[in-house]
Amino acid sequence: MSRVTLSSCPPVTYLENTLKAKIVLLPGDGIGPEVVNEAVRVLDVIAQQGGHTFEYETHLLGGCSIDAHGSSLTDKTLKACQQSNAVLLGAVGGPRWDDPKAKDRPERGLLALRKGLQVFANLRPVKVHPALIDASPLKPEKLRGVDIIVVRELTGGLYFGAKKRESFGGHERAIDTLEYQDYEVQRVVELAFRLAATRRKKVTSVDKANVLESSRLWRQIATCLGEQHNDFTLEHMLVDTAAMRLVTNPAAFDVLVTENMFGDILTDEASVLAGSMGMLPSASLGNGGPGLYEPIHGSAPDIAGKGSANPIGTILSAALLLRYSLKLEPEAQAIEKAVDAVITDGCRTADLGGSLKTTQMTDEIIKRIS
Numbered sequence: 001m002s003r004v005t006l007s008s009c010p011p012v013t014y015l016e017n018t019l020k021a022k023i024v025l026l027p028g029d030g031i032g033p034e035v036v037n038e039a040v041r042v043l044d045v046i047a048q049q050g051g052h053t054f055e056y057e058t059h060l061l062g063g064c065s066i067d068a069h070g071s072s073l074t075d076k077t078l079k080a081c082q083q084s085n086a087v088l089l090g091a092v093g094g095p096r097w098d099d100p101k102a103k104d105r106p107e108r109g110l111l112a113l114r115k116g117l118q119v120f121a122n123l124r125p126v127k128v129h130p131a132l133i134d135a136s137p138l139k140p141e142k143l144r145g146v147d148i149i150v151v152r153e154l155t156g157g158l159y160f161g162a163k164k165r166e167s168f169g170g171h172e173r174a175i176d177t178l179e180y181q182d183y184e185v186q187r188v189v190e191l192a193f194r195l196a197a198t199r200r201k202k203v204t205s206v207d208k209a210n211v212l213e214s215s216r217l218w219r220q221i222a223t224c225l226g227e228q229h230n231d232f233t234l235e236h237m238l239v240d241t242a243a244m245r246l247v248t249n250p251a252a253f254d255v256l257v258t259e260n261m262f263g264d265i266l267t268d269e270a271s272v273l274a275g276s277m278g279m280l281p282s283a284s285l286g287n288g289g290p291g292l293y294e295p296i297h298g299s300a301p302d303i304a305g306k307g308s309a310n311p312i313g314t315i316l317s318a319a320l321l322l323r324y325s326l327k328l329e330p331e332a333q334a335i336e337k338a339v340d341a342v343i344t345d346g347c348r349t350a351d352l353g354g355s356l357k358t359t360q361m362t363d364e365i366i367k368r369i370s
């Protein structure tokens with residue numbers, strides 16, 4: 001079974017202390033273009049301050065690509081992404097492409113992109129800023145000290161197993177398959193341990209081993225890796241229990257690693273802890289290829305074009321891009337500190353009960369990047 005390293009891309013060129021990198025932008029649909037624009041403004045400030053060169057190339061993905069090219073992900077877009085150092089994505093989807101009978105859907109493009117980049121681990125950090133404790137419906141005492149990274153397996157499981165639709169005995173039958181191979185589990189759980197090593201050294205592996213065979217394999221492999229990391233705490237938790245604990249005792253989690261669909265559901269739930277989905281970034285990493293960075297929120301068609309979306313999830317995704325793909329840790333931290341500071345200083349977009357527009361929030365963040 002192969003070993004895992006965090007994403008880093010060979011073609012980044014370093015010149016003394018500066019670097020030149022190619023970043024593909026996939027703004028997508030709805031509020032996607034608005035928030036990606038803001039993240040680029042922040043990246044430009046970082047580039048200027050550090051003497052780095054970021055070359056951007058913009059491509060279509062999702063509904064806009066269906067409209068323009070008849071496909072949610074074209075070969076050209078996938079190739080451009082594969083040949084980049086990192087990909088920054090806004091969001092895909094919208095009611096206009098929601099016909100269940102349509103041959104292609106915006107989400108299909110996103111899944112094909114994840115698969116095509118082989119980004120098998122989706123990191124979703126969830127932190128609660130003290131100034132946003134009241135923005136969450138949970139009691140303040142539950143929220144203090146929450147600092148979780150969910151590692152969601154991203155290229156296997158129910159999302160990618162064989163699917164079938166057929167007429168059977170006068171009825172319509174639909175089949176989805178939940179399938180995992182040992183190496184797919186091993187590489188993502190290993191990555192969870194690697195992340196936990198830089199944190200509180202606690203890994204919670206979430207499964208449904210009391211029912212699902214794929215979960216029994218998952219647990220077996222996690223247990224085996226746990227034995228190789230005996231200075232770590234490894235706990236196994238059933239997904240239904242995990243869903244409950246995320247709201248009853250969220251501060252107890254450090255790194256949570258789980259199957260694709262469980263991770264999709266649990267991270268929407270966990271986003272409630274942070275006060276707004278608009279705050280949360282994600283990084284999807286593979287084994288050395290370009291990483292894919294996107295906010296966890298969707299395309300929010302109801303507010304698209306109004307300039308009122310919260311850009312923080314995408315700006316923090318750009319910080320993760322600097323950290324994991326370009327190895328620019330101080331620059332990543334500069335963005336994260338500036339975001340912390342704007343929240344402390346009371347800057348709020350509409351999702352957080354405020355009135356700042358998307359670009360004004362970015363202006364405030366840029367002012368605080370030192």
Ligand code: IPM
Pocket residue numbers: 093107110264296
């Ligand atoms: C996410 C989204 C996607 C997913 C959709 C848009 C296909 O919900 O990134 O969490 O289910 O992975």
Ligand code: MG
Pocket residue numbers: 264265268
């Ligand atoms: Mg989701």
